[in-house]
Amino acid sequence: MNAVSLLCDIIGQAGKVAARAYRDDARFGALLDAGLLEDDGLVQSVLCENCDLPHDAEIKFEFGSYGHFCPDLGLVPVERADLVAVRPNLAALVEHLHAAFECPPGGISQLGPQTWRVGLVDTPGGRAVVHFHTCLRTDDDLVSLGNALRAEIRRDYALVVTAAGHLPFRDAATYPLATMVQMDLGAACLRKIVSVAEAVGAPPRPTGGRPSVYRERFHELLAERAAQVVAEKGRNEEAKAALLEYRRRYPHETTPSLSTVKAYVSEFRGG
Template sequence: MNAVSLLCDIIGQAGKVAAQAYRDDARYGALLDAGLLQGDGLVQSVLCESCDVPHDAEIVFEGGSYGYFCPDLGLVSVERADLVAVRPDLAALVEHLHAAFECQPGGISQLGPQTWRVGLVDTPGGRAVVYFHTCLQTDDDLVSLGNALRAEIRRDYVLVVSAAGQLPYRDASICNLAEMVQVDLGAARLRKIVSVAEAVGAPPRPTGGRPSVYRERLHSLLADRVAQGVAEDGRNAEADAVLAAYVARFPHDPAPSRVTVQRSVSKFRTGS
């Protein structure tokens, strides 16, 4: 499983988390090796699950040891090692993304509390600017993104990569972090799964070859699902179903990326 999905989960918690909860997860070690997590002291509270009603409990230090108070059990001792906290190293993440997307030298900048400019990428259709914004789940997240990008120079394409949520933002392509990159375990770095050009829908470079086999096959699958009355209403849900159907029908061929399938769903539904 892609370790970046665990990183997205941790980023979505918007703060430091207890390392103890992830120590047995192989993905956690991969994130540490890549420098995408950093130590951050101790957690301030834990979830007490020892009594009849689980509850959040503040950590205290008494008598030379750590613990928390439970209404049913009194003072419950906790090992210091179980309280060690980590948080995402977002500056390191942006450096990784800059390299993975093969951005032009320089250009990295933090634009707001949740937003970083990752860099510029040349695509066949023009320049794309890539941003990382921690979460796009609420209206407040969109306001934060808008404030950060207000003074930015417009480019031919805009890609916003987010760890959680994909709320639409004007004139930008929105992609989930785990769909764009994965951890290269051998090199302890991120590598792209989907190119920036593909994510923003830039036209492919002319090759003189035959039309995309993906386009033909996906169109056929989409048409079949409509005819059978099983097409999902939501674009993302339909894309997931079509991708699964593609893999089942063509098990020995490379599968298209989820972004490619999403774009095919949109084009099929608009007749473009």
């Protein structure tokens, strides 16, 4: 599963979480390596499961050790390592998105408690401004986003990428983070799997024809396969597999020839 899905789950909890809950998940290590999670002291409470009715129990530090109080067992010791907390590094996430969407240098700015401007992207239909907003699950989230964007300069298109929820917003297209990007485990960075142009519904580029569309889509598809470690070693085998996947994703569209896809594979791999 995409490591970004785990990041979205953690962001959706709106605070720090216990690292122990994710230690056995390989995606957790990938997020740490990419700097998308950061240490944040210790958790303040744990779930006590020693009682007939599990309950949230406050952590106490007494006589040189940590523990929590259980009505049935009294003070239950807890190892400090099990209390270590992490939280999403949202500033780092915005930097990753800025690079993944190939925005020009500069332009990153925090606009509100939950809102960042990621940068500008040129699309076939004009310039798009990309924002990140943590959650779009409630009316309050929409109000917070609206307040943050009030002073922003209007562009041809606007996109808001969000980690949790997907409520529509009147002034911009909204898109889920986990659908927009994925983790490149080898490079410890994010890669786009949907272009900004596609997310905002920009019209096709008027010149260049279908080959440019094919090239962009196949490069994204090949990057996704490489990140998921499913790419074939041989160029011909990878081209065949990528072409089958392309036809599955776009069943109602024409497809390029196998020789063209082989060329895309060679171009993507730098050879």
